[in-house]
Amino acid sequence: xxxxxxxxRSWFGPALVFLxxxxxxxxxxxxxxxxxxxxxxPEATLDSxxxxxxxxxxxxxxxxxxxxxxxxxxxxxxxGVGLGAFIGISATARAYLQPTLEFMxxxxxxxxxxxxxxxxxxxxxxxxxxxxxxxxxxxxxxTVHGFAAVEPRLQEVAQCLQLxxxxxxxxxxxxxxxxxxxxxxxxxxxxxxxxxxxGEMIASQEGLGQAILLAARSFRASDLFAGIVLLGLIGFASxxxxxxxxxxxxxxxxx
Amino acid sequence: MTRLSKRLLQGLRPxxxxxxxxxxxxxxxxxxxxxxxALAPPTRALRALGGAALDxxxxxxxxFTLGAAALGLAVGAALGIALGIALGLxxxxxxxxxxxIEVLRPIPSVALIPLAMLVFGFGLRMEFSIVAFACFWxxxxxxxxxxxxxxxxxxxxxxVLGLSPAQRSLKIILPAIVPRLFVALRLxxxxxxxxxxxxxxxxxxxxxxxxxxxxxxxxxxALMLGWLVWIGVLGYAINVAAxxxxxxxxxxxxxxx
Numbered sequence: 209x210x211x212x213x214x215x216x217r218s219w220f221g222p223a224l225v226f227l228x229x230x231x232x233x234x235x236x237x238x239x240x241x242x243x244x245x246x247x248x249x250p251e252a253t254l255d256s257x258x259x260x261x262x263x264x265x266x267x268x269x270x271x272x273x274x275x276x277x278x279x280x281x282x283x284x285x286x287x288g289v290g291l292g293a294f295i296g297i298s299a300t301a302r303a304y305l306q307p308t309l310e311f312m313x314x315x316x317x318x319x320x321x322x323x324x325x326x327x328x329x330x331x332x333x334x335x336x337x338x339x340x341x342x343x344x345x346x347x348x349x350x351t352v353h354g355f356a357a358v359e360p361r362l363q364e365v366a367q368c369l370q371l372x373x374x375x376x377x378x379x380x381x382x383x384x385x386x387x388x389x390x391x392x393x394x395x396x397x398x399x400x401x402x403x404x405x406x407g408e409m410i411a412s413q414e415g416l417g418q419a420i421l422l423a424a425r426s427f428r429a430s431d432l433f434a435g436i437v438l439l440g441l442i443g444f445a446s447x448x449x450x451x452x453x454x455x456x457x458x459x460x461x462x463x
Numbered sequence: 464m465t466r467l468s469k470r471l472l473q474g475l476r477p478x479x480x481x482x483x484x485x486x487x488x489x490x491x492x493x494x495x496x497x498x499x500x501a502l503a504p505p506t507r508a509l510r511a512l513g514g515a516a517l518d519x520x521x522x523x524x525x526x527f528t529l530g531a532a533a534l535g536l537a538v539g540a541a542l543g544i545a546l547g548i549a550l551g552l553x554x555x556x557x558x559x560x561x562x563x564i565e566v567l568r569p570i571p572s573v574a575l576i577p578l579a580m581l582v583f584g585f586g587l588r589m590e591f592s593i594v595a596f597a598c599f600w601x602x603x604x605x606x607x608x609x610x611x612x613x614x615x616x617x618x619x620x621x622x623v624l625g626l627s628p629a630q631r632s633l634k635i636i637l638p639a640i641v642p643r644l645f646v647a648l649r650l651x652x653x654x655x656x657x658x659x660x661x662x663x664x665x666x667x668x669x670x671x672x673x674x675x676x677x678x679x680x681x682x683x684x685a686l687m688l689g690w691l692v693w694i695g696v697l698g699y700a701i702n703v704a705a706x707x708x709x710x711x712x713x714x715x716x717x718x719x720x
Binding site (some may be wrong): 221222223224225226229248303304305306308310311312313315316319320321322323325326327331391395398401402403405406409410412416417420421423424425427429432435436437441443444447454 | 473476477479480481499500501502543555557558560561562563565566567569570571572573574575576577578580581582653656657660661664665672673676679684687689691694695698699701704
């Protein structure tokens with residue numbers, strides 16, 4: 209697709225399909241195929257979006273959700289990589305701990321919200337702690353795998369050069385594990401957005417999660433859709449940015 | 464040390480850390496944390512879970528959650544596989560729909576919880592519609608990739624034999640992508656369970672997530688922890704079963720990797 213650039217033919221088809229979907233939305237809401245209580249018109253959604261962002265609180269809510277997501281994600285990444293490096297390089301640590309880690313992997317992060325509410329109450333820190341805890345597992349498991357899968361020859365080279373543990377981690381282990389770590393970080397960004405939104409819904413914290421829940425409860429469908437659009441944008445932007453970062457950091461892998 | 468006893472000791476290693484942690488929790492919640500609303504001794508949690516099993520609430524909640532997850536996965540996977548096959552076969556259709564898919568896919572499924580609540584009210588339909596939305600996208604992407612990797616010779620054979628599109632899908636494409644489909648289904652199974660529990664924790668007053676929330680709100684930490692452990696064990700068991708199924712299907716379809 210890059211070779212074709214902006215030739216009319218390469219973007220005309222996708223744009224047509226997208227516009228067709230928008231037209232379908234327009235017709236089904238204006239034609240009352242689906243009640244306007246459930247499906248607002250596109251213009252109403254746009255109006256809510258504009259009004260909320262310019263004069264209302266939507267911008268502040270989005271900022272709160274994004275900051276919660278990013279804080280939790282960064283915390284999770286730092287702890288996950290640190291702990292993962294520690295566990296990953298030692299075969300004995302892996303033998304003792306990896307089954308427990310594998311047991312925790314399928315556990316939904318949202319299932320920890322009731323426990324966190326009992327421990328920390330309904331506070332921003334509670335949501336942050338659950339976001340960080342839930343987002344930690346993909347990074348942790350990916351890091352453990354990345355460090356465990358270091359090529360044995362490289363380990364032998366490190367032993368010949370008499371590298372210290374710290375040097376081994378920084379010079380051999382981390383570069384080897386970096387692709388896995390970045391993939392794990394991309395997954396944990398998705399998890400942190402989801403848990404941040406659910407946490408806001410349950411704990412009534414200022415943010416998009418609470419905003420769309422209140423909009424649904426008051427039957428304000430256009431505000432609800434505006435919030436959903438914003439959440440989709442946040443998801444899209446965060447994923448795209450991280451993919452770009454991933455490509456930049458892994459450039460040394462391309463020949 | 465004999466080889467057998469050495470193997471036995473090594474088999475015990477994964478249990479050391481969890482048992483130590485549980486013992487520490489038991490000791491703490493019986494002494495310093497006796498009046499805590501958040502922590503309970505694991506033995507009491509197990510007893511509370513047993514009580515829930517005896518009065519039927521365990522079965523009811525588990526059946527609801529698993530049922531909603533299974534229904535949502537079935538709907539989402541069926542639609543995702545169908546569209547994935549269509550987009551995988553036609554390069555032009557894939558190119559044209561790429562933008563729209565990339566716009567709709569990043570919407571987090573939890574963002575649709577209030578919408579589903581508005582449209583369906585509480586209950587099964589709300590939950591399985593969100594699970595279906597969440598499972599649709601990965602099934603679509605993975606099926607599309609699997610179809611694009613079908614051996615071109617097989618497609619040429621279907622062309623030579625003059626098969627209709629439906630026959631081609633059923634007789635050539637579907638058998639060829641079955642191993643990859645089951646890999647995607649394994650991911651879908653774990654995703655479906657996670658999304659189902661999340662919907663229950665957030666809004667839906669049915670199922671295991673809700674039972675856990677109710678236990679927490681009634682300041683019954685033993686029951687809450689019991690449900691948490693049950694959800695964890697169930698999730699782990701289902702994932703292991705799905706992995707075994709995927710490996711068995713792959714083995715039967717001749718995947719050597």
